[in-house]
Amino acid sequence: MPYSPRNIRIACDHEGLTHFGGVYFFHEFLRVLQLRNFLATHLAYPRRNKRYPLSQMILALVYPIVLGLDRLETASFLRSNGTFQYLTGLPGFPDPQTLRRFLLHAPDSFWKQVHRVNDRLLQTFIHLPSRRSRLIFDLDSTVVTVFGKQEDAAVGYNPRYRGKRSYDPLLCVEANSSYLWDAELRPGNAGTWDSSVEVLDTCFSNVPSDIRELRVRADAGLSDGRRVRDHRFPVDRTGQGRGRPSGRAAGPELAEVSQ
Numbered sequence: 624m625p626y627s628p629r630n631i632r633i634a635c636d637h638e639g640l641t642h643f644g645g646v647y648f649f650h651e652f653l654r655v656l657q658l659r660n661f662l663a664t665h666l667a668y669p670r671r672n673k674r675y676p677l678s679q680m681i682l683a684l685v686y687p688i689v690l691g692l693d694r695l696e697t698a699s700f701l702r703s704n705g706t707f708q709y710l711t712g713l714p715g716f717p718d719p720q721t722l723r724r725f726l727l728h729a730p731d732s733f734w735k736q737v738h739r740v741n742d743r744l745l746q747t748f749i750h751l752p753s754r755r756s757r758l759i760f761d762l763d764s765t766v767v768t769v770f771g772k773q774e775d776a777a778v779g780y781n782p783r784y785r786g787k788r789s790y791d792p793l794l795c796v797e798a799n800s801s802y803l804w805d806a807e808l809r810p811g812n813a814g815t816w817d818s819s820v821e822v823l824d825t826c827f828s829n830v831p832s833d834i835r836e837l838r839v840r841a842d843a844g845l846s847d848g849r850r851v852r853d854h855r856f857p858v859d860r861t862g863q864g865r866g867r868p869s870g871r872a873a874g875p876e877l878a879e880v881s882q
Contacts, residue, residue: 643690643707646686646689646690646707646710646711647710647711649686649689650710650711650712653682658678658682659678659679659682660678661740662677662678662681662682662740663676663677663678665736665739665740665743666678666681666733666736666737666740667733667736668729668730668733668736670725670728672721675715675717675721679713679714679717680717680722680725682711682713683713683716683717683722684722684725684726686698686701686711687701695719695722695723696719698716698719698722699718699719701716702715702716702717702718704716742829745802745804745829746829746831748800748802749797749800749802749831750831754833755799755834756833756834756835756836757834757835757836757837757838758797758799758830758834758836758837758838759797759798759799759837759838759839759840760795760796760797760798760804760823760826760837760838760839760840761795761796761797761798761840761841762793762794762795762819762822762823762839762840762841763793763794763796763841763842764791764792764793764794764809764813764815765791765792765794766780766781766782766783766789766790766791766811767789767790767791767792768781768783768784768787768788768789769787769788769789769790770787771788772788773788773790775790775808775810776788776789776790776810776811777789777810777811777812778811778812779791779810779811779812779813780811781811788811789811790808790809790810790811791809791810791811791812791813792806792807792808792809793806793807793809793813793817793818793819793822794806795822795823795826798840804826804829805822805825805826805829806822807821807822823839
């Protein structure tokens with residue numbers, strides 16, 4: 624993979640500047656982190672077509688998300704954008720069909736590797752710039768409307784597009800850092816607490832060992848947390864309490880707070 628350019632003059636006053644211009648700063652951030660080498664070291668995905676290195680394929684999926692391009696077809700214009708490829712050091716950009724095959728043919732073992740890589744990054748960055756002893760997990764769901772027959776999409780609560788199929792992903796975000804700790808893609812008709820125990824299980828298992836206190840917050844729609852109380856820790860009627868997660872001999876103190 625070619626090296627990134629070194630001598631670049633950055634100007635923000637050109638009339639043709641678009642909102643994609645900031646991608647260079649994101650690229651520099653990834654370069655400082657040596658993310659390409661990290662991905663190449665910790666991920667393995669045997670493929671017949673090795674035109675694009677594995678780390679490049681991962682970044683080809685990351686860059687469109689950062690740029691706000693929500694579909695693989697929308698990101699296809701980056702293939703003809705020589706400036707983008709020059710600034711990011713990418714020799715080329717995969718076409719949408721190549722990216723789609725990369726995702727569809729990925730074995731389960733690869734997704735487990737990606738999850739472990741993500742967990743390792745979270746455990747490292749949560750202590751930057753200074754070490755922390757407490758984490759606050761915000762648990763909430765959102766509505767993602769689809770306009771087709773996407774797999775597992777269903778008609779459910781949708782305040783903006785009533786009667787449209789949608790997903791209802793459940794998100795767990797660390798409040799102070801805004802890091803997405805875990806997520807579960809659910810159909811649009813999922814119950815409020817569906818998959819909540821599994822999401823929290825994953826979040827708790829990925830907490831660094833030196834974290835001494837956890838707080839879990841949920842809005843009014845998630846206030847009926849009997850399953851979580853029974854599974855994880857006791858709380859009183861006010862929604863606040865302390866205990867230890869089941870299955871861990873020693874670990875952080877827990878508190879559940881319902882807003």
